[in-house]
Amino acid sequence: MLILAKFGKDKAAVLGALIVLGVVIVAVLAPLLAPYPGDVAASHLTSRLKAPSFEHPFGTDNLGRDILSRIILGSRGALLIALMVVGIAMLIGVPLGLIAGYHPGWLSETIMRITDVFLAVPQLILALALAQLMSPSLESAMLALTLTYWPFFTRIVFGEARRLKVALFIDALECIGAGKARILFLHILPNSISPIIVRATIGMGFTILVAAVLGFLGMGATPPDPDWGLAISESRQYLPDAWWFSTFPGLAIFITVLGFNLLGDGLRDIVDPRLRRSR
Amino acid sequence: MLGFILRRLLLVIPSLVGLLILTFFLIRVVPADPAAALAGENATLAQVAEIRRQYGLDQPLYVQFAVYLGQVARLDFGESAYSRRPVALDIKERLPATLELTIAALLFATLLGIPLGTVAAVHHNRWPDVLLRILSVGGIAIAAFWFAIELQLLFAMQLDWLPLRGRLSPGLTAPPTVTGFYLIDSLLADRGEAFADALSHLILPAFTLSLGALATITRFTRAGVLETLQKDFVTYERAQGFPRRALIWKFVLRNSVVAAVTQIGLLFGGLIAGAVVVETIFDWPGIGFYTVQAILTADYKVMLAVTLLIGVIYALVNIVVDVVHGLLDPRLREED
Numbered sequence: 001m002l003i004l005a006k007f008g009k010d011k012a013a014v015l016g017a018l019i020v021l022g023v024v025i026v027a028v029l030a031p032l033l034a035p036y037p038g039d040v041a042a043s044h045l046t047s048r049l050k051a052p053s054f055e056h057p058f059g060t061d062n063l064g065r066d067i068l069s070r071i072i073l074g075s076r077g078a079l080l081i082a083l084m085v086v087g088i089a090m091l092i093g094v095p096l097g098l099i100a101g102y103h104p105g106w107l108s109e110t111i112m113r114i115t116d117v118f119l120a121v122p123q124l125i126l127a128l129a130l131a132q133l134m135s136p137s138l139e140s141a142m143l144a145l146t147l148t149y150w151p152f153f154t155r156i157v158f159g160e161a162r163r164l165k166v167a168l169f170i171d172a173l174e175c176i177g178a179g180k181a182r183i184l185f186l187h188i189l190p191n192s193i194s195p196i197i198v199r200a201t202i203g204m205g206f207t208i209l210v211a212a213v214l215g216f217l218g219m220g221a222t223p224p225d226p227d228w229g230l231a232i233s234e235s236r237q238y239l240p241d242a243w244w245f246s247t248f249p250g251l252a253i254f255i256t257v258l259g260f261n262l263l264g265d266g267l268r269d270i271v272d273p274r275l276r277r278s279r
Numbered sequence: 280m281l282g283f284i285l286r287r288l289l290l291v292i293p294s295l296v297g298l299l300i301l302t303f304f305l306i307r308v309v310p311a312d313p314a315a316a317l318a319g320e321n322a323t324l325a326q327v328a329e330i331r332r333q334y335g336l337d338q339p340l341y342v343q344f345a346v347y348l349g350q351v352a353r354l355d356f357g358e359s360a361y362s363r364r365p366v367a368l369d370i371k372e373r374l375p376a377t378l379e380l381t382i383a384a385l386l387f388a389t390l391l392g393i394p395l396g397t398v399a400a401v402h403h404n405r406w407p408d409v410l411l412r413i414l415s416v417g418g419i420a421i422a423a424f425w426f427a428i429e430l431q432l433l434f435a436m437q438l439d440w441l442p443l444r445g446r447l448s449p450g451l452t453a454p455p456t457v458t459g460f461y462l463i464d465s466l467l468a469d470r471g472e473a474f475a476d477a478l479s480h481l482i483l484p485a486f487t488l489s490l491g492a493l494a495t496i497t498r499f500t501r502a503g504v505l506e507t508l509q510k511d512f513v514t515y516e517r518a519q520g521f522p523r524r525a526l527i528w529k530f531v532l533r534n535s536v537v538a539a540v541t542q543i544g545l546l547f548g549g550l551i552a553g554a555v556v557v558e559t560i561f562d563w564p565g566i567g568f569y570t571v572q573a574i575l576t577a578d579y580k581v582m583l584a585v586t587l588l589i590g591v592i593y594a595l596v597n598i599v600v601d602v603v604h605g606l607l608d609p610r611l612r613e614e615d
Contacts, residue, residue, distance in 0.1 A: 012412065012413070012416070113293050113294070113297055114297065116293070116294050116297065117294060117297030117298050117300075117301050118301075120294050120298055120590050120593050120594060121298070121301075121586055121589060121590050122548065122549065122552030122555075122589060123552070124552045124555060125552060125555060125570065125585070125589060128570075128571075128574045129305065129574060129582050130305070132575075132577055132582070133305060205420060209422055212422055212424075212425075213422070213424060213556055216424050217571060217574075217575065218575065219574070219575075229422075229424075232422075232424065232428065235428075239431070239432055239436060240432050240437055243432055246425065246428050246429070246432070247429065247432075249425075250425030250428070250429065253422045253425065254417075254420055254421050257420040257421075257422075258420040261416050261419060261420050262416055265416060
């Protein structure tokens with residue numbers, strides 16, 4: 001309750017939470033909310049590139065499809081990609097970090113050096129290269145993003161596990177003969193969960209951004225998917241006349257990522273008491 | 280201090296070896312037939328066989344790795360399938376364009392970010408602080424490729440204030456290469472109109488690229504200044520009646536920028552990655568544009584060389600950051 005009260009005082013974090021909640025609701029109810037749910041695949045060439053109007057608040061695209069509907073329907077893909085990528089990256093990265101942090105020795109060194117190498121190349125470039133090597137598709141893009149995101153979790157959990165390893169209660173558990181798996185997953189993991197949640201929240205926003213870049217460069221979603229990045233890429237040849245075509249999908253990306261970042265920022269301030277003072 | 284630098288250099292070696300193994304793995308093991316991949320899409324069977332022999336792909340993996348190390352050591356990355364020129368030469372010609380862009384973005388972000396962060400800290404929790412916080416979170420959340428397109432739409436297409444793309448207007452010839460930076464070279468050649476033209480081409484891409492860095496520098500400066508403001512020496516100076524403005528901009532700021540300086544170094548790596556997107560939108564003839572072309576056309580030799588290059592730049596920047604850090608804060612030198 002104390003945490004909720006503290007969170008409520010942070011207006012930016014509350015705004016972030018509301019945006020995230022809003023995007024999730026839109027994604028879940030997408031087919032009901034979209035004015036023209038059929039515009040995922042349909043095309044209406046007679047009404048192409050129409051400026052925003054009452055029937056089409058965000059205008060129509062090069063195939064006459066309602067942009068508002070496609071943004072609403074596209075929220076599903078964006079959230080799903082981010083959830084899958086961050087979720088699987090956590091499943092890979094967290095156990096590796098726990099093992100490396102708790103067991104010093106060659107295994108720990110190997111894991112952490114591999115992590116360093118992955119972190120030494122910008123995620124976008126590595127993900128682009130991997131997606132191309134696996135032949136470009138949405139699945140390749142997701143796999144590439146996952147393969148390049150797990151080291152972030154390993155790095156964080158490693159630090160936490162190493163810090164907790166020397167804590168008195170872990171010594172006590174070792175003394176009474178608790179098994180290694182028990183100590184790692186029932187005691188060290190719950191105690192390092194907060195930075196993991198913060199990282200995952202910020203990672204959601206970050207993944208939506210990078211996935212949009214992949215879609216924009218033609219290495220992710222393929223037409224006729226209502227993907228936000230893909231829409232911006234398609235809009236480029238109709239500029240400057242059809243300004244709405246590029247503007248609204250970009251705003252959708254911006255607002256969604258902003259929501260996750262504000263929320264992650266607020267959570268970090270609550271979780272890390274050292275930062276609280278500077279607020 | 281020399282020992283400190285040497286230790287830092289040694290620490291980088293495992294990362295670089297790892298990077299070599301990773302790139303080797305990417306290029307030789309991930310594709311089903313690396314020879315076909317290296318030869319390109321339109322290669323005949325004979326060409327593929329020739330490449331297989333030329334690159335030693337019929338040899339065991341450890342022999343291949345040794346050969347690969349030799350090629351990297353000689354900077355021999357072969358010929359680009361896209362430009363039909365040696366990859367190393369392409370990179371050498373394009374690197375200055377990227378460096379000019381990233382350094383301009385970093386300068387802009389630093390010169391604006393440090394004062395903004397200080398203003399936010401001084402007006403802690405009042406409207407300038409809240410406004411700057413919203414802007415700095417927004418700066419990280421914005422998709423650079425979209426922001427770049429919107430800037431082009433407004434300033435190049437609608438208002439026609441700034442050029443749409445490229446590094447120089449088509450009618451102008453590039454100044455003679457000394458540094459490869461058009462801004463510096465045009466001044467050295469005393470060509471004012473080339474300088475003005477290059478500058479106007481640089482504004483939109485550099486501004487787009489600087490957004491993320493600007494947000495980060497503002498945040499770290501703010502946190503640093505807030506922490507220093509609570510130190511005893513600040514209270515003492517204020518009690519002495521020292522002018523507040525001079526106190527903040529002279530003493531507090533100097534004691535607060537260490538964290539921000541570290542970030543500036545780390546940001547440089549992020550800027551190189553950002554350049555991939557920004558250069559693509561603005562047709563900026565640098566490494567980022569080259570990388571995207573290589574990836575989209577599956578030009579494996581270029582992908583390999585560029586990944587290695589960026590990894591090495593990352594590592595070097597980290598060493599420089601550590602050394603600068605050590606200079607600013609002597610306590611760090613003795614820690615390890």
